[in-house]
Amino acid sequence: MQTDLVRIGTRGSALALAQAAETRARLMAAHNFPEEAFEIVVISTTGDRIQDRALSEAGGKGLFTKELEEALYDGRIDFAVHSSKDMPTFLPDGLEISCFLEREDVRDVFIGGKVKRLQDLPQGAKLGTSSLRRQALALRLRPDLDVQVFRGNVQTRLRKLEAGEVDGTMLALAGLKRLKLEQVATEIMDGDSFPPALGQGAICIESRIGDERVAKLLAPIHHAATGAELECERAFLGALDGSCRTPIAGLAQVEGDRISFRGMILTPDGREMHEISAEGAVADAQAIGREAGEEIRAVAGETFFQSWS
């Protein structure tokens, strides 16, 4: 048994651990394995250690994946469990995303201290978020808000809200559900005016290209529709060159053999916005995302991306 031990790599935050446990539970059910067949290997990343500034300033998305990828190369873990939203657009050589679990609710929520809804915040109230997308979308609805950089894991943010450091904050409903904390949400944002981050709500698994044992292990827990949605969304991001300094939102949705996509780019102050919609066969998911990215890029013009960076 020991030689067959499956080593699951994860970050150490409560959300990451919940995602690793969910992956393990699905594998146990799919293969009829006991819990002892798995070891959850916790790996601390640079992103976890930086708490005092926005991640876009510190070097971006790779900060949450680098140390896990080193563990994959070294063979200390068999695969790494991630939030798709936090994955860089391009992966290092030899590694791939080999599996997507079925997507959770993709929506964002508002969590208010004294008021329940974002729109009910008093003039000039403090909204805590480090996401440029949430900042831009919130400022579109409420240009008067005072957006504060607000880092840390979900629990830390909720503590800061309770302590009155801000008047409200925003989080992904998916993460709250995985932590069994969805009851703290005071408003579920409407997906039309508040589209999610690309990849939001989807757990993905990164592994070594060509690892047949891991491929066989993961095949039964892969969710094809989520996979197509994420292929489309990641292609959109790739065409935009996924800069962390650009607020980007969007969502692909599979229905039967069709996929629809809606994407949005904004200026950080939320004043300027470009939107795109596309639709087609699921088999063309990637091309649909890429073409939507190229089109929105052309419509916005290169100056759009340079105007604030």
Ligand SMILES: NCc1[nH]cc(CCC(=O)O)c1CC(=O)O
């Ligand atoms: N950047 C942190 C992060 N990465 C994934 C989630 C939520 C879970 C998900 O989207 O799958 C969160 C927290 C949040 O944005 O509320």
